[in-house]
Amino acid sequence: MKLRLIQTAGFAGRYKIAETELAEHSDEVKQCVSDVFNDTTDDHAPSNARDKENLLLEFDGKSIPLYEVKVKPAFKPSLASLIQQMTDDLKYR
Numbered sequence: 681m682k683l684r685l686i687q688t689a690g691f692a693g694r695y696k697i698a699e700t701e702l703a704e705h706s707d708e709v710k711q712c713v714s715d716v717f718n719d720t721t722d723d724h725a726p727s728n729a730r731d732k733e734n735l736l737l738e739f740d741g742k743s744i745p746l747y748e749v750k751v752k753p754a755f756k757p758s759l760a761s762l763i764q765q766m767t768d769d770l771k772y773r
Contacts, residue, residue: 681740683713685762689733698765702739705758712755717742719750 684699702710717739735746751759 683758683762684738685746685759685766686736686738686743687733687766688736696766696769698762698769700758700762700765706754708754709758712752713739715752716744716749716755 681702682699683702684697687696688694702713716737736743737746737749738744
């Protein structure tokens with residue numbers, strides 16, 4: 681399954697996506713992702729403000745605003761890689 685970091689912004693509804701295949705990561709990282717998405721009980725809908733930038737972490741059909749994610753040390757390198765991947769892709773879709 682893919683873990684995605686999605687950045688939405690602007691009045692045109694453009695977005696950027698960075699993704700990684702979770703199967704390629706350690707069991708510890710997989711557990712961190714599982715914990716993040718299993719610890720949430722509320723529906724985390726992105727803001728409807730079209731000019732507001734939103735960063736969402738998406739996995740298995742669920743999306744969580746990045747600012748709500750409690751990042752464990754084992755997950756930091758994977759998240760940093762997603763952020764770098766997004767930064768390297770300067771084009772919005």
